[in-house]
Amino acid sequence: MLTGRKKPDYLRQDDILFMGRGYRIFATLIEHDLDNTVAGPHFFILRLKPQQHRLISPAFLAWSINHSRAQRYFSQHVAGTALPHVNRTTLENLPIIVPPLDVQVNIVKAHRCRLKEKALLEQLIDKKKQFLDQLFDQTLEPYQEDNA
Structure with missing residues (x-):
């Protein structure tokens, strides 16, 4: 240095x-x-x-x-x-606006819970899309040769 x-x-x-x-x-x-x-x-x-x-x-x-x-x-x-x-x-x-510290802590906890919930819901949506894509692929597979 x-x-x-x-x-x-x-x-x-x-x-x-x-x-x-x-x-x-x-x-x-x-x-x-x-x-x-x-x-x-x-x-x-x-x-x-x-x-x-x-x-x-x-x-x-x-x-x-x-x-x-x-x-x-x-x-x-x-x-x-x-x-x-x-x-x-x-x-x-x-x-x-500055409420008492205990109120601040509760607001931050609720906010963090909301963020976790949002992340979990986004994961659930992604998993559901993957599941449905796979299901649709399997459903359409028998018809693939007919359209080749």
Whole structure:
């Protein structure tokens, strides 16, 4: 490492990566330390101060940024026409409702359950499609020679 260089700011547990460029603005929570991993230049890194953890959960903050209420706010405050982007001031001024921590935990749990349910339903749809494709192939197989 070169002397005089700043040590890289590696991603840590409870960091929130905010993508404010493009047509899909979103935040994602880093759930564990990522060794030797830094965020790309298009991301803002949101890192709560220790005293802020008593007020808001990082997981709840990420959920809030992705919630439709925040997405409407961003769509009203984006800059740029060719490539929409949210600047730092707009992000800092995002209004967030902060309920008690136990309510935040319950909201995040319910959200994670919904995501798991969605993934399971998508898997079920894929399996059903595979099953029906195979069933249709078997059903049509006896007629294949007639149409050859």
